[in-house]
Amino acid sequence: MLEARFLQVHWLTSYPATLLNRDDNGLAKRLPFGDAMRTRVSSQCLKRHWRTVDDEWALRRIGPDMAVRSRETPERRILHAGTADVIAATISAMAEQLYGSKAGERSKRQALLLGEPEIRYLCAKAIEIGKAAHESKAAEEAVKKLFKTQKGNLAALRERSVLEAGLEAALFGRMVTSDPEANTDAAIHVAHAFTVHSEASESDYFTVVDNLTHEAGDAGTAGLFDTELTAGLFYGYVVVDIPLLVSNLRDEAVLGGKVVEHLIHLIAKVTPGAKKGSTAPYSYAEMMLVEAGHRQPRTLANAFRKPVTAQSRTAIAALSDHIKNVDQTYGLHETRRHLSIDEAHLSGSTLVPLNDLAAFAGEIVAATPVKA
Structure with missing residues (x-):
């Protein structure tokens, strides 16, 4: 096989009675696909949980600095020096350089992703400017000059290493509208997950009981509410x-x-989930397939263009049939490994446990030749 250019990861995870990802109306996100409406979990939701979880496999335990996404980094994270007027001017000027002309209204700022190395750099510069400036105008001009001469600062740091913007930016990319040269292309592409079957949801009606009035002999109802609950077997890519x-x-x-x-x-193991306290939306992948190859990737979502039942064996059978058809048409060019709690088989793939599957994927990447 040629040197691997891409890793493709496909998985199936089942959730009962949950509300994994809500829209602006508080309802489950949805997606029309094939001839059915599906329940959906957005890629942003998935990435958010993968980035922020703190367990033995957390990204923050790998080594490189992480990043902070915020509209208020200058005010909350960048240290300053000097008089109160100088500090205020430095904060305001840095915010304008980072967030653009509308920085004065924090609610209109872009939630900018800044790496911890970038924040440390800006802290040092802010302290340096604060100590040298004797009045607010001088501090403001010093900040503008700094960003002008340093190619926007973020871009200058970006040229040193993408990791200056934090590990998240190196993996999932970053867009900086005020400094396009500081943008980073995502090396990991995440699709929206969706149910392999038609949406399955219901409205959950519930009450809140007032303990004191209930003990006094009244009905004790302190509120009547309803929320949506969904269940499904999701395909992710x-x-x-x-x-x-x-x-x-x-x-x-x-x-x-x-x-x-x-x-x-x-x-395989981290769950996205709204309303965790009332639904305990925790589940592990029932199937995960990893493919290593050199040709352009292709989703296997079309295996579920026609909805199937919410059974992992049925979904895996549909997936395997689809893979066979793709291989017959385009040829088999990928090396495959997969896990399955049902010990199901997939076309052209070897069944392994999770640790071996993760090690296989890691070894493929670790073997990549690098520039001398």
Whole structure:
């Protein structure tokens, strides 16, 4: 097989009585696909939970600094020096340079992703400016000059290493509207997950009991409410651009392998979920397939264009049939490994446990040749 260019990760996870991802009306997100409406979990929701979870496979345990996404980083994280007027001017000027002309209204700012190395750099510069400036105008001009001469600062740091913007930016990309040269291309592409069958939901009616009035002999009802609950077997899909990932990680292929090994564990076991306190939406993947190959990736979502039943064996059979058809048409060019709690088989793939599957994916990336 040629050197692997992409890793593709497909998985099936089942959830009962949950509300994993809500829309602006508080209802489950949905997606029309094939001839049925499906329940959906957005890619943003999935990535958010993979980034922020704190367990043995957390991204923050890998080594590189993480990042902070906020509209208020200058006010909350960047240290300052000087008089009160100088500090206020430095904060205001840095906010304008980072967030654009509308920085004065925090609610209108972009929630900018800044790496911890970038924040440390800006802290040092803010303190330096505060100590040198004797009045607010001088501080404001010093901040403007700093960003003008340093190519926007973020772009200058970006040229040193993508990791200056934090591990999240190296994996999932970053867009900076005020400094486009600081943008980072995502090395990991995440699709929206959706149910392999038609949506299954119901309205849950519930009451809140007032303990004191109830004890006094009254009805004790303090409120009547309803919420939506859904259940389903979800298909998810992730693509890792291996050369770009390794490049974003300072050409450290071994580090890239470690990132991917952690990612496989996170995809398999980390649950996105609104209303956790009332639904306990925790579940592990029932099937996960990892493919390593050099040709352009392709989703296997079309295996479920015609809805199937919410049974893992039925869904895996549909997936395997679809893979066979794709292989017959385009040829088999990928090396495959998969896990299945039902010990189901997939066309052209070897069944392994999760630790071996994660190690396989990590070894593929770690073996990537890097620039001399």
